[in-house]
Amino acid sequence: MTAKAPRPVPTLEDVARLAGVSTATVSRCLNTPDRVVKSTRDRVMSAVEQLGYAPNFGARALAAKRTNTIGAIIPTMENAIFARGLQAFQEELGLHGMTLLVASSSYSEDVEREQIRTLCARGADALLLIGHHRSQGTLDFLEARSVPVLVAWVYDPAKPQPSIGFDNRAAMREMAELVIAKGHRRIGVISAPCDSNDRASERLLGIREAMAAHGLPADAMALHETPYSIENGAAAFRQVMDNSDPPTAVMCGNDVLAVGALRAARRMGLSVPGDVSITGFDDIELAQLVDPPLTTVHVPHRDMGRMAAKLLVQQLNGKGPMASIRLDTYLCDRETLGIAPR
């Protein structure tokens, strides 16, 4: 345990020597087995087994200039927002023999830039990124290295980068329409910080649009921005309601915030949706678990992940450039949205 490697990690050459063939043959056994005759292959494989050989990834990438790895950078792993989509993404990649490398940026543009560099350096053949907000420098870097990039969780065919996702603005507008239709006129909004988060800002815009369409003045909206977390959602809810004329409905930028709001409401002795309505966005598992179950916008995370993987794989196999794809969301009108109280 103290001493250095007694058997200092077997290399291709060790395998070749043991099997009595050249390194080229061993390499071929591992990569294109059908180009090697069975008898030789068996000999090589048993040498591999015997030595406990595992190819050095770096060396392989260096020589082959392909890693079969796709990088993904998500804003956070803390909550479940991206988990399901990423899981599906990974599964689909696995089907095509590719591996996923995940990094998280903590919603910071700078961290994301670093992560992008890191993943590229690690030889990611392509990248999955969330949202469009990104500095020109980063864009240039990606362009210069000509790494295929797919942007997910948003849909915007106008951007040069292909994207797969949904129309955050329209989805949230639809929810806002419903809220307004239920008679709510004073609307609280708890959103993630909008700078450098186009999903959040688009969703907010959706609410504004619906309100404007129904002649509600801009100041009928009480907005509070806070990072995604249950605690923050609860705190924001308290602040939004701390008003002589509090909103009758609080729309949250995602389910995590909404669950926090819901909890705060209960602690404050408010009945939901009797006293105040609360809505979410994403439809994560938690949305159905809370009591009452959350009215929210369902996002097809699994489909998005799966299709993202397919697009990327296609592109890597030279099947032409990617086109943006728009997926549909739909309202899950569960039990936290009710008629506005008088």
Next chain:
Amino acid sequence: MTAKAPRPVPTLEDVARLAGVSTATVSRCLNTPDRVVKSTRDRVMSAVEQLGYAPNFGARALAAKRTNTIGAIIPTMENAIFARGLQAFQEELGLHGMTLLVASSSYSEDVEREQIRTLCARGADALLLIGHHRSQGTLDFLEARSVPVLVAWVYDPAKPQPSIGFDNRAAMREMAELVIAKGHRRIGVISAPCDSNDRASERLLGIREAMAAHGLPADAMALHETPYSIENGAAAFRQVMDNSDPPTAVMCGNDVLAVGALRAARRMGLSVPGDVSITGFDDIELAQLVDPPLTTVHVPHRDMGRMAAKLLVQQLNGKGPMASIRLDTYLCDRETLGIAPR
């Protein structure tokens, strides 16, 4: 966009040429900046910037035989069990300039073996693994490559591999003692499948020990094994309760199962803890969010993650071998455990 890389990824040499120095100097600027005089360094750095250069990780690993990367293989990313611990692990690693590479094994020994190989091939300097159950072949492989390994989520100083974690058996026994003290005599148990999961089997053992210590016959326990998921927890609960003489308390191997059980209970019209008590394990965030909040065993996930990182970093810096560390758990007696009904 259609054409191949117009500027085909800058290399060290390109930077060197542009800056008018040798590749060695550029390399030193990047790795040991203080060994290069400032004027040169500035010139090099601006060349790096101008070219958008990012060192090729594979090449670097190949040449330096160190990657500053630590691999972790967790059974699942699906639920939050490992999320918090891993997050803390990553944060601490970041403080020491190391990167984390995560893979998940889906609770499969075979997948885990593959992942171990993959991470080693990728040059992981050390590995964080969950639990001790592992085939001899895998152990030999690790031994042969002399990759430092730290086992987490369990504590067992008797094993050759160092571990950091808690005594799953004692923790669960303590919970079982409490359940028995509350008068429960017929106990349902919902556990993860115990083969190749020593955390699950130890927890189960803890319950058995407590029952034996109080003279409860083995058949007073109704056991149901099922993989961790809320749905499975609910289904298992229905089965466990489907009995002419159902248990008065159901102990779950973790919180995810317990939340499922709780939901099933509510759907069956049972009051918790009036009609039946339910306990969990882990104290994930969800445990406090459900209604009523879950009685469970608190596990110091963040501490565990942080200390795991420290141990590994120490070891890599040659500060001697790692010693196993035991952390304390404690009971969170919230509201789902009550006095046994008559």
Next chain:
DNA sequence: CGATACCATGCAAGCGCTTACACTTGTGCT
């Protein structure tokens, strides 16, 4: 039966980086 084609394999040139060692200066000492 010789020519042709093809298949399995070996040879050897890198892939982009680090680092031991060599070299060139500039400094402080005698």
Next chain:
DNA sequence: AGCACAAGTGTAAGCGCTTGCATGGTATCG
């Protein structure tokens, strides 16, 4: 002035792998 020494930089040898090309052997064909 002459020396040892240190600091800054360059030279070049690999790290472990893939792959284009060369080679020799066997099957196929007229």
